[in-house]
Amino acid sequence: MRIQSSHIDQYNASAIKVHENNYRITKELLAQKSIDADAVVEKLRQFQIAIPSWALGAGGTRFGRFSTGGEPGNLEQKLDDIGLLHALTRSAGAISLHIPWDIPRDAQAIKQQASELDIVFDAMNSNTFQDQKDQALSYKFGSLSHINADVRKQAVEHNIEVISYGQALGSKSITVWLADGSSFPGQLNFRRALDNTLRSLQEIYAQLPADWQLFIEYKPYEPYFYSTVIQDWGTSFLLANELGNKAYTLVDLGHHLPNTNIEQIVSTLMYRGKLGGFHFNDSKYGDDDLTVGSIKPYQLYLIFNELVYGLENNTAQNPAPAWMIDASHNLKDPLEDLIQSLEAIRLAYVQALIVDRQGLWDAQLNNDVSVGQEILQDAFRTDVRPLLQEARLRSGGVIEPIKAYRYLNIRQQLIKERGSVTVATGL
Numbered sequence: 001m002r003i004q005s006s007h008i009d010q011y012n013a014s015a016i017k018v019h020e021n022n023y024r025i026t027k028e029l030l031a032q033k034s035i036d037a038d039a040v041v042e043k044l045r046q047f048q049i050a051i052p053s054w055a056l057g058a059g060g061t062r063f064g065r066f067s068t069g070g071e072p073g074n075l076e077q078k079l080d081d082i083g084l085l086h087a088l089t090r091s092a093g094a095i096s097l098h099i100p101w102d103i104p105r106d107a108q109a110i111k112q113q114a115s116e117l118d119i120v121f122d123a124m125n126s127n128t129f130q131d132q133k134d135q136a137l138s139y140k141f142g143s144l145s146h147i148n149a150d151v152r153k154q155a156v157e158h159n160i161e162v163i164s165y166g167q168a169l170g171s172k173s174i175t176v177w178l179a180d181g182s183s184f185p186g187q188l189n190f191r192r193a194l195d196n197t198l199r200s201l202q203e204i205y206a207q208l209p210a211d212w213q214l215f216i217e218y219k220p221y222e223p224y225f226y227s228t229v230i231q232d233w234g235t236s237f238l239l240a241n242e243l244g245n246k247a248y249t250l251v252d253l254g255h256h257l258p259n260t261n262i263e264q265i266v267s268t269l270m271y272r273g274k275l276g277g278f279h280f281n282d283s284k285y286g287d288d289d290l291t292v293g294s295i296k297p298y299q300l301y302l303i304f305n306e307l308v309y310g311l312e313n314n315t316a317q318n319p320a321p322a323w324m325i326d327a328s329h330n331l332k333d334p335l336e337d338l339i340q341s342l343e344a345i346r347l348a349y350v351q352a353l354i355v356d357r358q359g360l361w362d363a364q365l366n367n368d369v370s371v372g373q374e375i376l377q378d379a380f381r382t383d384v385r386p387l388l389q390e391a392r393l394r395s396g397g398v399i400e401p402i403k404a405y406r407y408l409n410i411r412q413q414l415i416k417e418r419g420s421v422t423v424a425t426g427l
């Protein structure tokens, strides 16, 4: 199914009056704080977030998987789904592919389809965390860190192959996430595993095209429960520094131990120009992959506060980070869940844009703790939703995406087209 502009106009006609009034009030409110609402809206219109190809079906847990029906069964249908999201929200103009789940059989045709949907190819993702059919050597005991050089070679070659798939599509980056680690003390020699990982990454990096970036993702535990080879931002940062100026750290919100100060990690990485990308999700206990902003919206806002500050004071020339949602959908319709995540990310971004930076700096100069907190919370407590609606409207999207999604019966249409028992590839 494709959304026509007449569908969008039809829905917006029913919501425009209320929206115009809300936007006018918000604009006046911000003007009192010397903030130009229209300028914020224009910045927001430029802000695009990539959707990973694996987030469009029901993810499931190790206990069960409950399909929503109408799930995309191949790469073309996944692109179509992101096309739907982008048509409604005008903020999901990029896809992040996973190899081998989404090997493009005909790169030209896939590129053509993406361009019709106004979608570009964000970071490619390699997979050495599971064994594929016909794979010669197993990753059960690691991949880039493996004790056996042949396994490492196989994993290195896979990553190089992923880069070449990405080149054919116009992607400019690869994200490496390793499941490598151990579940029991004594299983692994830490130093040996890290050294093997660095050497393997160096072999991949040597094949990285000049205009590409390599992102190193970290995670403290899972699937192994005693140690992970790239366990934290410090280890990722160390590896990125060893590799060179095309290598960066990637922060996944769910890949931290409870109560980690993620905003401070963001600040430190940007201070050194090494923040390459961001994976958004939310969690209560671990790597829960819940809807962005559903559990800890204030933390998300504080992270964006550092991102915006870092980009406005970019002394280390940190490149624009790659933004991606990395979530799993077990209960909700994946497309509705992604719409909610897009909304939460963009809300946090706008709230960070309207922070009184000079006031905050003055409060910090005077060690005025109360005023510092007041300034941060004032932006967080400002209802900026009308700005998001206005940005969508100006970009040709819908004022209220979830309501429009239901109004247009999109899931029912997809079930009609694809059936109710489809399973998205790779899940």
Ligand SMILES: [Mn+2]
Pocket: 217, 252, 279, 326
């Ligand atoms: Mn991730």
